[in-house]
Amino acid sequence: MFGVRFLKAAPTSYVMHYRRGRLCREGAGLSFYYFAPHSVIVNVPLASVDVPFVFHEMTADFQEASLQGLLTYRITDPRRAAAVLDFTLAADGSYRTEDYKRLGERLVHAVQMLARAFALRHPLRELLTSADRLAAALLPELRNSGEAAMLGVEILGLVVQQVRATPEMTKALQAEARERLLLEADHAIYARRNTAVELERTIRENELDTEIAVQQKQRQVRETEMDAELAIEQRRRQVREAQMAAEVALEVQRTELVERRAANERKEADARAYGLRAVLEPIQGIDWRVLLATAGAGDPKMLISLAFQELAQNAAKIGEFNVSPELLTTLLRTRNKEK
Numbered sequence: 001m002f003g004v005r006f007l008k009a010a011p012t013s014y015v016m017h018y019r020r021g022r023l024c025r026e027g028a029g030l031s032f033y034y035f036a037p038h039s040v041i042v043n044v045p046l047a048s049v050d051v052p053f054v055f056h057e058m059t060a061d062f063q064e065a066s067l068q069g070l071l072t073y074r075i076t077d078p079r080r081a082a083a084v085l086d087f088t089l090a091a092d093g094s095y096r097t098e099d100y101k102r103l104g105e106r107l108v109h110a111v112q113m114l115a116r117a118f119a120l121r122h123p124l125r126e127l128l129t130s131a132d133r134l135a136a137a138l139l140p141e142l143r144n145s146g147e148a149a150m151l152g153v154e155i156l157g158l159v160v161q162q163v164r165a166t167p168e169m170t171k172a173l174q175a176e177a178r179e180r181l182l183l184e185a186d187h188a189i190y191a192r193r194n195t196a197v198e199l200e201r202t203i204r205e206n207e208l209d210t211e212i213a214v215q216q217k218q219r220q221v222r223e224t225e226m227d228a229e230l231a232i233e234q235r236r237r238q239v240r241e242a243q244m245a246a247e248v249a250l251e252v253q254r255t256e257l258v259e260r261r262a263a264n265e266r267k268e269a270d271a272r273a274y275g276l277r278a279v280l281e282p283i284q285g286i287d288w289r290v291l292l293a294t295a296g297a298g299d300p301k302m303l304i305s306l307a308f309q310e311l312a313q314n315a316a317k318i319g320e321f322n323v324s325p326e327l328l329t330t331l332l333r334t335r336n337k338e339k
Helices: 078-084 099-120 124-128 131-143 146-151 167-280 288-294 300-313 325-338
Strands: 004-008 013-019 022-028 031-035 039-045 049-058 064-075 153-165
Touching (some): 013 031, 013 078, 039 078, 049 099, 078 146, 099 146, 099 153, 124 153, 124 167, 146 153
Antiparallel strands (some): 004 031, 013 022, 013 039, 064 153
8 A cells, every 4th residue: 555565575585675775674584564666675585496407518539428417506695696686576576587597597507617627528438427426526616616606605516417428329338338248248158167167177186186095095005905915924934934944843853863763773673683693693503493392392283384394395305205184184173173
């Protein structure tokens, strides 16, 4: 009514009230009445603002790259921002111009200049994997740039969401990466097969070493058995030699014993012969028949036998010899009785 209006600003708005060209009040979140025909209201937003951006820049190897990210800022010096850009409100409470939107554009332009310089220092392959490093490199430079200080803003954050190449170059890089991965897979397969071969060779060598060790052990056992057999055979030979030596010694003793016994028997025979010669020497010239008769061998049969033997020896001298039947009967009877 009559040009008097009421303004109630949000806590995130910095209001400056100019009346007749002079600043009469300012602050965040003010509420006051003012006379519109004589007043100018400047409303500078203090809330943080997110500004997305997309750049198409050239890399060091003359390839086009697309950089997409998000810039976050807030106004910390409203007076300086209001001095550079127009934040004046119209009668209906809206901004009188769209100059306030150019604040984000100016900051994006500053980011683009810094990103372009970074992209020109790196090839495409390296840039595609440097999103975090790009954001980390641009943020300090943007905060220390004269553009942010001139506009009175504080850079809260900078995020590079992705870096992309053109579709043709993306396919080429994917093909190259795919071939490299396939080559690495082939190398991995070769390495695995080579490892398997090495392991098989190692296992075979271990088996051969084990077999050699077993053969050596068996040979040692055989040598030990042969040594034991040789020792046993040598012991047996020694025992046989000892037995033979004992038998030889026994035979020697037996031979000595036999020789001594034979000598003793010879001596006894010589003694008996000497005694017999001494006995027989006196009767050596006497007829045996006389001796037999003298000895009193009165066996009639013996005498008759001797008589017949004597007759037989002298049969050539006897013309005729008669034997009586009684004598023969007597001799035969006596023979039958003896049987």
